Amino acid sequence: MSPSGADGAGRLLVHIKPADVVTGMYIHGFVGSWFDHPFWRKKFLLEDEDDVIKIRQSRVEAVIIDGERGAVPAPKPAVAPSLPPAPRLATQPNPMARRYAPPTATTKATSFRQETKRAARIVEKSKKQVGAMFEAARMGQAIKIADVAPLIDEIRESVERNNKALTNLVRLKSKDEYTYMHSVAVCALMINFARKLDLDEATIRNMGMAGLLHDLGKMAVPQMILDKAGRLTDEEFTTIRSHPERGHALIGDNPEIPDVARDVCLHHHEKMDGTGYPFGLQGNEISMAARMGAICDVYDAVTSNRPYKDPWSPCMALGRMAQWRGHFDERLMQVFINSLGLYPAGGLVRLNDHRLALVIDNCEDDPSAIRVRPFYCTSRLQLLDPVEIMIVQDRGPQILGTERPEFWHFDDWDALRGSILAQGPGLSAAA
Ligand SMILES: [Fe+2]
Structure with a gap:
């Protein structure tokens, strides 16, 4: 573990080796090329053992953890050598940035x-x-x-x-x-x-x-x-x-x-x-x-x-x-799916009312009309009786984004998905 320090916001930030990460730590960042670290998120609580393995096997030079928001490594009897200061993400001069200042044209939505x-x-x-x-x-x-x-x-x-x-x-x-x-x-x-x-x-x-x-x-x-x-x-x-x-x-x-x-x-x-x-x-x-x-x-x-x-x-x-x-x-x-704002039929999405739902169909000409079937409560961690609802823009439950079924550890996702899609009328389009 390297000497720790506080950032401008007063957080306790510690540089550790990838091999030393454990669940319960709060990841604040990675040292090394952005392309070498295995996550698209920059900051998150490390809860999944699979994610621990990914970090240990990655090519990042060090991991920055936030000691205020998660676990810190236990002190070791011997002082480990300090890691070098965090390099910038870019590994070479960026000619585009040098030649072109940020555009002045309006980017108003x-x-x-x-x-x-x-x-x-x-x-x-x-x-x-x-x-x-x-x-x-x-x-x-x-x-x-x-x-x-x-x-x-x-x-x-x-x-x-x-x-x-x-x-x-x-x-x-x-x-x-x-x-x-x-x-x-x-x-x-x-x-x-x-x-x-x-x-x-x-x-x-x-x-x-x-x-x-x-x-x-x-x-x-x-x-x-x-x-x-x-x-x-x-x-x-x-x-x-x-x-x-x-x-x-x-x-x-x-x-x-x-x-x-x-x-x-x-x-x-x-x-x-x-x-x-x-x-x-x-x-x-x-x-x-x-x-x-x-x-x-x-x-x-x-x-x-x-x-x-x-x-x-x-x-x-x-x-x-x-x-x-x-x-x-x-x-x-x-x-990528979230970046396009499209929700494919049969996909898993999270709603803003603590429910997971399957997308039944999605009208591309009218993004305000998405038929979903909520089936799982994320706060009580239990399956729900099947219902079908229409997601309407700016009214009622909204889609927060897509979810990975693996993250929720359903016993047999394909079977569960199949049974949800098979229930009720009018679901054949998504099968
Ligand atoms: Fe190609």
Whole structure:
């Protein structure tokens, strides 16, 4: 344990080794890269033994605990060496932050309809700029941050004004603009995701850049293979699967590109269970940014028009993606769903009246009409008689966000979920 100290608010903050954490401690922060720690939350009470194991196995250098809000480690007979002072999260200079001061344009919240008009202009501009950037990369020219950084700020401001307008617009893509528009879409989704994670402004911009460049390697894949509607040959499949490494090579050692963009470009097709490519990394071997990139990439791909399939609706996509085992980081998946403000049918949500509920159906055109079936009281920790209610905006119970069934330790979640969905009339749509 390092010497303890008090922060500006008078809290007792102690640096300890990851190996020394135990349940009952209040986590105040982590020392090391944000991408190395296994949680999206910054501060929380450590209650779960699984979380203890995750911290011990993580690559963080030290854990900062708040002795006022939780347990502190027992003193050891020998004095352990002090840990170095906490480094900043950023591991390299951030050229975007250096060149671009925080935007002065207004980011006052606007309605979906108002922002859609503005977002349409940003999307039109994006097509041209991102198209030119990708073509330049195809010709072997270096990517110039100055050409696209203002665009990333415009996308960020649009997402801040209304987080659904631009992300909704960019789902509509024609065949010939798919790769560019997919990049703009993943840029906007990454920014929205990073904002939900409460990351700092420079990191949010870098995440946007990572989204914009994640599929740069597609420039090295023949268009006829990218657009092929039929079954790919083994050779074509191999060519497509080479795009992360090709993109990484195209970025090269360009000092203007943040490391997080290289990481997401190279690793956005890795899966948590190790079945992804190009390296078959698994779990904590995949950075937080790459896990976020994987979610945004797949979400936009499955909700977009493609030559070989009809798009899934956003709620259908989120519902299905949340059920895939081993592909995504499940905690980040829940944050992503919450970042979009959509609640897929069949998903678990927490209400503001201490109840958990299953979403029965969700009208995408009218977010104020969500049918749910509350079934569990979180204060009494007991199952409730099934009822069905409509969540109406600003009146009655409200949805606080999605929940992970694992957190509640239901004996057999799939069976419980099935029985709740099977009860009562009119539930077949969610089955
Ligand atoms: Fe990709």
